[in-house]
Amino acid sequence: MSANGKPVIGFIGLGIMGKPMARNLMRAGYSLVVHNRSRGPVDELAKEGAKAGSSSKDVAQQSDVIITMLPDSPDVEAVVFDKDGVLEGFKPGATLIDMSTITPAMARRVAGAVRDKGGKALDAPVSGGEKGAIEATLSIMVGGPQDVFDAVLPILQALGKNIVLVGEGGAGQIAKAANQLVVGVTIEAVAEALALAEASGVDPAKVRAVLLGGFAQSKILDAHGQRMLDGNFVPGFKAKLHLKDMRIVAQTAKESGVDVPEGQVALDRFTKLVESGGGEKDHSALRTLLSPVSSRA
Amino acid sequence: MSANGKPVIGFIGLGIMGKPMARNLMRAGYSLVVHNRSRGPVDELAKEGAKAGSSSKDVAQQSDVIITMLPDSPDVEAVVFDKDGVLEGFKPGATLIDMSTITPAMARRVAGAVRDKGGKALDAPVSGGEKGAIEATLSIMVGGPQDVFDAVLPILQALGKNIVLVGEGGAGQIAKAANQLVVGVTIEAVAEALALAEASGVDPAKVRAVLLGGFAQSKILDAHGQRMLDGNFVPGFKAKLHLKDMRIVAQTAKESGVDVPEGQVALDRFTKLVESGGGEKDHSALRTLLSPVSSRA
Numbered sequence: 001m002s003a004n005g006k007p008v009i010g011f012i013g014l015g016i017m018g019k020p021m022a023r024n025l026m027r028a029g030y031s032l033v034v035h036n037r038s039r040g041p042v043d044e045l046a047k048e049g050a051k052a053g054s055s056s057k058d059v060a061q062q063s064d065v066i067i068t069m070l071p072d073s074p075d076v077e078a079v080v081f082d083k084d085g086v087l088e089g090f091k092p093g094a095t096l097i098d099m100s101t102i103t104p105a106m107a108r109r110v111a112g113a114v115r116d117k118g119g120k121a122l123d124a125p126v127s128g129g130e131k132g133a134i135e136a137t138l139s140i141m142v143g144g145p146q147d148v149f150d151a152v153l154p155i156l157q158a159l160g161k162n163i164v165l166v167g168e169g170g171a172g173q174i175a176k177a178a179n180q181l182v183v184g185v186t187i188e189a190v191a192e193a194l195a196l197a198e199a200s201g202v203d204p205a206k207v208r209a210v211l212l213g214g215f216a217q218s219k220i221l222d223a224h225g226q227r228m229l230d231g232n233f234v235p236g237f238k239a240k241l242h243l244k245d246m247r248i249v250a251q252t253a254k255e256s257g258v259d260v261p262e263g264q265v266a267l268d269r270f271t272k273l274v275e276s277g278g279g280e281k282d283h284s285a286l287r288t289l290l291s292p293v294s295s296r297a
Numbered sequence: 298m299s300a301n302g303k304p305v306i307g308f309i310g311l312g313i314m315g316k317p318m319a320r321n322l323m324r325a326g327y328s329l330v331v332h333n334r335s336r337g338p339v340d341e342l343a344k345e346g347a348k349a350g351s352s353s354k355d356v357a358q359q360s361d362v363i364i365t366m367l368p369d370s371p372d373v374e375a376v377v378f379d380k381d382g383v384l385e386g387f388k389p390g391a392t393l394i395d396m397s398t399i400t401p402a403m404a405r406r407v408a409g410a411v412r413d414k415g416g417k418a419l420d421a422p423v424s425g426g427e428k429g430a431i432e433a434t435l436s437i438m439v440g441g442p443q444d445v446f447d448a449v450l451p452i453l454q455a456l457g458k459n460i461v462l463v464g465e466g467g468a469g470q471i472a473k474a475a476n477q478l479v480v481g482v483t484i485e486a487v488a489e490a491l492a493l494a495e496a497s498g499v500d501p502a503k504v505r506a507v508l509l510g511g512f513a514q515s516k517i518l519d520a521h522g523q524r525m526l527d528g529n530f531v532p533g534f535k536a537k538l539h540l541k542d543m544r545i546v547a548q549t550a551k552e553s554g555v556d557v558p559e560g561q562v563a564l565d566r567f568t569k570l571v572e573s574g575g576g577e578k579d580h581s582a583l584r585t586l587l588s589p590v591s592s593r594a
Contacts, residue, residue, distance in 0.1 A: 104497065127511030139511035141504075162510025166503040174497045175504045178490035182513040185486035185559060186479075192557040193475035196546070199553035200401065200471045206463040207438075207472045213459025214424030214436035216479040218515035249493070256496035259587055260489040261562045262482060269558065290556055 001064060002031035009033070009155065010063030012056055012079055012086070013100070014041035016235075017126070018069035020134040021099075021159050025067075026050060028158035035059045056080075060089030065152060066096045072244055073102040080110050092118035095152055099140075101125045101241075103248050104170040104177070105255070107143065111169040120148045123169060125176035126160060127183075129237050137161045141179070143171030177252045180245040184266035186220040188286050194228055195290035205229050224284040233281040233288070240279035243270035298361065299328035306330070306452065307360030309353055309376055309383070310397070311338035314423070315366035317431040318396075318456050322364075323347060325455035330359045353377075357386030362449060363393045369541055370399040377407050389415035392449055396437075396456075398422045398538075400545050401467040401474070402552070404440065408466040417445040420466060422473035423457060424480075426534050434458045438476070440468030474549045477542035481563035483517040485583050491525055492587035502526050521581040530575075530582040537576035540567035 002008050006029060011022045014036040022045055026032055035053040036042050046052045053059035056079045060066055066086055070076050076098055080086045086096065096114045098107065098121070111121035122144035132138040138160030142149055149165045156163050166175045193211070194204040208225045211217070227233065246267040253260040269286050278285050299305050303326060308319045311333040319342055323329055332350040333339050343349045350356035353376045357363055363383055367373050373395055377383045383393065393411045395404065395418070408418035419441035429435040435457035439446055446462045453460050463472045490508070491501040505522045508514070524530065543564040550557040566583050575582050 127508075127513065129512070132511075139507055141507050162507060164503055164507040164510075166507060167499045171497075171499045174494055174499045175507055178494050178504050179508050179511060179513045181493065182483075182486045182490045182508060182515075182518065185489075186483055186513070186515065188559045189479045189482035189486075192482075192550075192555070192560055193479045195555050196478065196550055196553060196557060197471055197475050199555045200468075200549060202440075202464045202468045202471045206461055207475050210436055210438050210459060210461040210463060210472055211424075211476050211479060213461075214429075214476060215426070215516050215520075216424065216476045216483070218479075218483065218517070219512050220515070221479065223512075252497060253489075253493055256493060257588075258489070258492050258496045260493060261566065262485045262559055263489055265558045265562055291554075 004029060006030050007064035008062060010053065010059035010066040011069070012036070012059055012066065013069040014045065015069070015071070016130050017133045019045070020130070021069060022050065023048070024136045024158050025155065030155070033059045033062045055084040056086045057084040057089035060086045060094070061091070064091070064094055065155060066094065068096070068098045068100055070100040071241065073106040076100050076102050076106060076110060080113065087113055087117060090114065090117045090119055095120040095122070095148060097122045097124050097152060099124045099126055101176050101245055101248070102173060104173040104252055107173045108170045111144065120145070121169065122148055122152065123172040124156065125172055127176070127179050128160070132160070140164070141166055141172040141175035143167055143169050143173065174252065177245070177249045180242065181249045181260060181263045181266070183220060184242055184246055184270065184283070185262045186218055187224050187283055188266050188269050190221050190225050191228060191287040191290055194225065194287065227282060227284040228287040233285040235280070236282035236284070238279065239270055239273050239281050239283045239285055242283040243274050243279070246270050301326060303327050304361035305359060307350065307356035307363040308366070309333070309356055309363065310366035311342065312366070312368070313427050314430045316342070317427070318366060319347065320345070321433045321455050322452065327452070330356050332356045352381040353383045354381040354386035357383045357391070358388070361388070361391055362452060363391065365393070365395045365397055367397040368538065370403040373397050373399050373403060373407060377410065384410055384414060387411065387414045387416055392417040392419070392445060394419045394421050394449060396421045396423055398473050398542055398545070399470060401470040401549055404470045405467045408441065417442070418466065419445055419449065420469040421453065422469055424473070424476050425457070429457070438463055438469040438472035440464055440466050440470065471549065474542070474546045477539065478546045478557060478560045478563070480517060481539055481543055481567065481580070482559045483515055484521050484580055485563050485566050487518050487522050488525060488584040488587055491522065491584065524579060524581040525584040530578040530585070532577070533579035533581070535576065536567055536570050536578050536580045536582055539580040540571050540576070543567050
């Protein structure tokens with residue numbers, strides 16, 4: 001515990017999402033120990049009052065609650081299980097909240113290892129992007145025990161708005177996979193609809209406008225549809241990360257014995273986009289796979 | 298013109314959508330001449346003050362503006378071009394507004410034939426379903442000349458809320474095809490996401506709730522997602538009609554040289570649903586093609 005009676009929070013992974021999330025925790029009065037693969041964001045947050053941890057183990061040794069926010073399953077695996085990793089420094093009774101988007105299987109493996117150390121674990125992936133991270137309006141999908149969720153809820157409330165315990169360990173990642181399936185498929189559907197309009201000589205901006213008033217309405221049609229009209233593919237959320245997420249969807253579907261034919265097409269489209277060099281672009285760049293692309297692009 | 302100075306409106310096609318639309322026009326003070334293949338709805342509206350037309354030709358002979366609201370392209374073709382059809386009774390200077398969902402090609406053919414008779418034509422398909430028709434909150438996607446649109450806008454405003462002239466003749470049908478593509482694909486995406494959650498042991502109701510707070514939000518996730526949770530597949534909008542619309546999407550995409558891979562999957566799924574006997578169910582019944590289906594169903 002820190003002097004103000006709040007738990008000390010270790011924060012590992014200070015990328016596009018992690019850095020503003022760590023800032024929101026500091027604003028909410030928490031003492032932070034931070035670590036990141038590259039040194040830049042650590043120094044930046046240290047200037048703002050965070051303590052720099054020398055390793056994931058070092059962060060764990062000093063923290064009551066450890067939050068990880070990393071790109072992919074292998075990153076979480078390394079930070080948790082490797083030499084100088086979280087488990088080596090884990091304090092009995094501490095809680096690990098992994099907010100990365102990883103496979104449900106890896107989430108369950110991490111939670112099991114934490115419990116073996118006498119700790120508690122939640123998987124708590126998010127939706128809402130950089131904007132949601134900065135504005136603390138993330139949706140947070142949580143898997144794990146109710147009492148652990150209740151204990152750290154004030155921490156999650158400093159990061160997001162729509163915070164739901166969806167089930168047991170791994171359930172947060174299942175919900176996130178469902179989320180990414182819907183988002184990825186909807187982006188491709190909007191891209192196809194606008195390309196169809198444009199190729200047929202109809203102004204896609206007018207089509208977007210009229211579709212927003214009916215059953216075709218979605219946040220994707222609104223935000224990503226506008227990006228497509230503007231030809232603005234600065235991320236946002238990178239296509240290569242959505243490809244990673246669609247692979248998690250496909251793997252989870254296979255393990256669960258569920259057909260996801262639209263999800264499979266979205267996986268194919270993101271694969272095509274990344275293989276053609278679009279991996280660093282916003283995921284709305286799926287529109288560029290279809291011709292014609294607006295002359296305003 | 299009728300005694301109150303408003304144009305006399307002929308209304309052909311008094312189905313689930315057409316009947317409440319005709320009623321809204323009568324409420325707005327228009328004199329109506331109505332016709333329908335089956336006699337029931339004609340008698341019903343005649344009791345409420347409409348005049349019964351004996352044929353499409355008869356309706357056209359008495360009307361300044363003729364509205365058609367029919368299931369499919371062949372129905373519109375028959376009502377317009379056949380013996381005793383609209384064209385035989387068409388008054389020079391009259392306007393035909395076809396609000397059916399048909400192929401853009403048929404819409405252009407109808408408009409051309411009307412112009413040859415010295416008339417004006419708009420294609421004006423709608424989105425919003427029976428509820429939107431009853432409550433006069435339909436989205437209306439219009440194709441045709443600006444001056445014709447302006448002249449009949451008060452009539453359209455008695456039927457809907459989000460009324461957009463999207464382009465030249467046929468453009469309304471292109472926009473509607475784009476709409477049905479997005480709606481059909483999104484329904485399947487939501488079905489896959491909820492099936493994935495359920496098969497993985499996570500409560501799909503909780504997944505729907507948390508997804509509604511993020512980028513996966515859509516009217517489909519909200520309304521059709523709830524239908525899937527309830528196992529309530531009473532239409533609404535029948536799967537067989539959405540199959541018809543997905544065929545229009547595929548045909549329009551082919552003619553325009555645009556790939557619509559997600560649209561193609563949605564076409565396949567609706568085909569499967571209709572072939573397995575689900576054509577009369579609500580289009581959200583795509584969920585039933587995936588197991589497991591909620592035990593609440």
